[in-house]
Amino acid sequence: xxxxxxxxxxxxxxxxxxxxxxxxxxxxxxxxxxxxxxxxxxxxxxxxxxxxxxxxxxxxxxxxxxxxxxxxxxxxxxxxxxxxxxxxxxxxxxxxxxxxxxxxxxxxxxxxxxxxxxxxxxxxxxxxxxxxxxxxxxxxxxxxxxxxxxxxxxxxxxxxxxxxxxxxxxxxxxxxxxxxxxxxxxxxxxxxxxxxxxxxxxxxxxxxxxx
Amino acid sequence: xxxxxxxxxxxxxxxxxxxxxxxxxxxxxxxxxxxxxxxxxxxxxxxxxxxxxxxxxxxxxxxxxxxxxxxxxxxxxxxxxxxxxxxxxxxxxxxxxxxxxxxxxxxxxxxxxxxxxxxxxxxxxxxxxxxxxxxxxxxxxxxxxxxxxxxxxxxxxxxxxxxxxxxxxxxxxxxxxxxxxxxxxxxxxxxxxxxxxxxxxxxxxxxxxxx
DNA sequence: ACGTGACGGGACGTTCAGGTCCAGAACGCT
DNA sequence: AGCGTTCTGGACCTGAACGTCCCGTCACGT
Numbered sequence: 267x268x269x270x271x272x273x274x275x276x277x278x279x280x281x282x283x284x285x286x287x288x289x290x291x292x293x294x295x296x297x298x299x300x301x302x303x304x305x306x307x308x309x310x311x312x313x314x315x316x317x318x319x320x321x322x323x324x325x326x327x328x329x330x331x332x333x334x335x336x337x338x339x340x341x342x343x344x345x346x347x348x349x350x351x352x353x354x355x356x357x358x359x360x361x362x363x364x365x366x367x368x369x370x371x372x373x374x375x376x377x378x379x380x381x382x383x384x385x386x387x388x389x390x391x392x393x394x395x396x397x398x399x400x401x402x403x404x405x406x407x408x409x410x411x412x413x414x415x416x417x418x419x420x421x422x423x424x425x426x427x428x429x430x431x432x433x434x435x436x437x438x439x440x441x442x443x444x445x446x447x448x449x450x451x452x453x454x455x456x457x458x459x460x461x462x463x464x465x466x467x468x469x470x471x472x473x474x475x476x477x
Numbered sequence: 478x479x480x481x482x483x484x485x486x487x488x489x490x491x492x493x494x495x496x497x498x499x500x501x502x503x504x505x506x507x508x509x510x511x512x513x514x515x516x517x518x519x520x521x522x523x524x525x526x527x528x529x530x531x532x533x534x535x536x537x538x539x540x541x542x543x544x545x546x547x548x549x550x551x552x553x554x555x556x557x558x559x560x561x562x563x564x565x566x567x568x569x570x571x572x573x574x575x576x577x578x579x580x581x582x583x584x585x586x587x588x589x590x591x592x593x594x595x596x597x598x599x600x601x602x603x604x605x606x607x608x609x610x611x612x613x614x615x616x617x618x619x620x621x622x623x624x625x626x627x628x629x630x631x632x633x634x635x636x637x638x639x640x641x642x643x644x645x646x647x648x649x650x651x652x653x654x655x656x657x658x659x660x661x662x663x664x665x666x667x668x669x670x671x672x673x674x675x676x677x678x679x680x681x682x683x684x685x686x687x688x
Numbered sequence: 689a690c691g692t693g694a695c696g697g698g699a700c701g702t703t704c705a706g707g708t709c710c711a712g713a714a715c716g717c718t
Numbered sequence: 719a720g721c722g723t724t725c726t727g728g729a730c731c732t733g734a735a736c737g738t739c740c741c742g743t744c745a746c747g748t
Contacts (some may be wrong), residue, residue, distance in 0.1 A: 282745075285695065296521060304605050306517040309735060320697045325737070378581070382601060389664040390601045394515050406666045438670050439677030443650070446657030446674075450649070453600040453615045459649050463657075466650030470681040495715075495725070520705055531727045536707070695744070700737105707732080714725070 284452040289327045291317045297338045301384045305335055305391045308425045332396055339392065342384040350413055357417030359426060360468075360475060370444065374460055379451030380435045386445045387452075411437040418471075431474040443467035479530075500538045502528045508549045512595045516546055516602045543607055550603065550610045553595040554617040561624055568628030571679075571686060577611060578675045581655065585671055590662030597656045598663075622648040642685040654678035 295317035299308040310331060317323075326335040331444055332370050381387065385403055393400040413439035421427035444467075447460030497568065506528035510519040521535055521542060528534075539545040564577050596614055604611040625648035632638035655678075658671030 280718080282694065284745080288695075302605075304602070307606065310737085311735075321737080322696065322739085326695075327582075330737070331558060378522030381605070386660055387601050389660060391515070393663055394513070394592070395518065395544050400664060400666075404666075406518055407661060435673045435677065438673040439654070442657030442661055442670060442674030442677075443654055444657065445660045446653030446655065448598055449600060449656045449660065450618060450653055453611060453618060455615075459653060462646050462649040466646065466653075466678070466681060470677060470684070473681070473684050499725075521707085522705070532707080533709080533726065533728080537725075542706070691737090692747090693745095695742105697742085698739105698740100700739080702738095703734105703736085705729085705734090708730080710727105710729095715723085717722090718720095 272274075288317075288319055290324055292319055292324060292327060292334070293337050293341050296334055297341050297384075298429070300338055300388070301342070303380055305338075305388060309382065310334075332399075334395065334404065335392065336399045339388055339402050342388065343402060346383075346385055347406060347409055347413075350410055354413040354417050357414075358420045358424060360421070360472060362417070363468060363471060367468060371461055371464065374448065374451060375457040378455050379448075379457050380455060382452035383445060383448040384447055407441060411441050414440055425476060427471075428474050428476055436471060436474075439470070440464075440467050444449060485509065488589060492556035497618075499528075499530055499534055503530055503545070504548045504552050505537060507545055508552050508595075509532060511546070511549055511599070512553070512592055516549075536648060543610075546603065547610045547613065550599055550613050553599065554613060557594075557596055558620055558624075561621055565628050568625075569631045570637060571632070571683065573628070574679060574682060578679060582668060582672055582675065585659065585662060586668040587653040589666050590659075590668050590671065591666060594656060594659040597659055618652060621650050624648075625651055637688060638682075639685050639687055647682060647685075650681070651675075651678050 282301045292313060296308065296313045299312050299316055303312075310321070313334070314321060314324060324334065328337065353369060357363065358365065385406060389407075390402070391399065411434070415433040418427060418431070418433040418436055420431050422431065422433065427433075443463045444460075447463030450463070451457050452461035481494065485631065504522060507519065507524045510523050510527055514523075521532070524545070525532060525535060539548065539600050564580060568577065596617060600611065600614045600618075603614070622645070627645040629638060629642070629644035629647055633642065633644065638644075654674045655671075658674030661670035661674070662668050
């Protein structure tokens with residue numbers, strides 16, 4: 267997430283440590299609220315109150331609400347990718363994939379599926395409206411798929427996954443299953459559909475292992 | 478969709494043919510706008526203009542915007558289920574599943590993935606806010622899964638699908654793959670991820686056929 | 689210590705969406 | 719045909735959310 271903060275601070279060079287801290291407080295508070303309530307239901311006054319700042323700060327750091335939303339999208343993108351990189355950068359076995367699945371399911375079970383995936387929810391809410399944010403999120407999904415695909419390729423290199431399996435396609439399928447699972451779980455307020463979706467995707471990968 | 482209309486007309490018994498027509502115009506216009514622009518970005522004035530009605534009509538037929546949103550959710554639910562029932566009620570072979578996939582992909586390709594699935598988009602946008610609408614959508618997903626599961630069971634009965642396959646779990650996985658595919662396609666403005674997601678799910682079903 | 693520029697607070701303006709109301713037109717029934 | 723009921727139109731109200739502004743405060747360099 268430091269990436270996102272620095273990317274913007276580079277655009278506005280004069281920024282003291284205090285200012286940067288305020289900006290970070292704003293984005294983090296907004297990220298939390300927008301995840302829980304949705305982007306549209308989160309007002310700037312909510313953000314102001316939650317971040318302990320004031321209106322002028324919001325408009326000191328962001329041109330308008332859309333700019334804040336974009337910053338929030340970048341923050342979630344960085345957070346999710348950091349988390350996933352930690353899980354996937356050393357992925358090299360089917361069991362690693364199972365552990366990945368379990369971590370995601372457990373995390374989502376803790377809130378009964380509510381809120382879904384921060385990226386997925388933002389994507390549907392924002393993609394009709396803000397092209398820039400949509401492209402950020404699209405690139406993030408692609409990066410996420412790449413992390414998975416790299417892991418699958420390592421499984422191929424070490425002879426665990428059949429070499430004729432299409433790692434990129436599998437990665438897209440896994441992320442789609444995950445996102446679809448998030449959506450069904452969120453709608454049903456129940457993690458079970460997410461488990462089923464991921465298990466089916468993993469079952470499919472299992473059929474492609476070198477037995 | 479007649480179901481949804483009748484369900485409400487039953488609640489408000491006094492309603493002339495003209496009134497019913499007005500109500501239907503409102504819901505249909507709102508459904509279109511909310512699908513394309515999103516629920517939140519659609520104002521009642523938009524609906525009024527698009528339906529060729531007036532404010533008082535909206536509030537004559539619906540208590541508030543949330544009630545209209547619920548009616549729209551019911552309309553989409555009925556529309557999607559009617560469409561899917563037409564495709565799936567006689568599903569009895571793997572090729573039927575492939576045709577189902579092709580129809581969905583083709584339909585979504587026509588708009589480059591934009592807007593996604595009406596049900597899925599509404600679900601994420603509404604589920605944090607309106608429990609009733611969320612439950613309608615959740616029930617619709619379940620019904621949809623059931624249509625698929627019934628088809629899969631027919632494939633088992635006719636000996637095409639292995640009897641130890643879990644039809645319900647497969648159905649959930651297929652719908653999740655579809656919804657995840659919709660989401661990725663919408664974010665990328667490209668149908669390809671949806672194709673990959675569905676193909677992976679179908680590949681998995683293929684491994685469960687009686688060879 | 690003193691001045692400059694960034695930071696901070698919050699009152700205020702403006703717009704716009706949701707929701708109300710009432711008078712008149714259309715309908716349907718006897 | 720006449721009358722009550724329902725439907726229709728659109729003006730109007732209200733509140734809330736976005737965005738502006740101005741002045742006070744703080745930090746840092748000289």
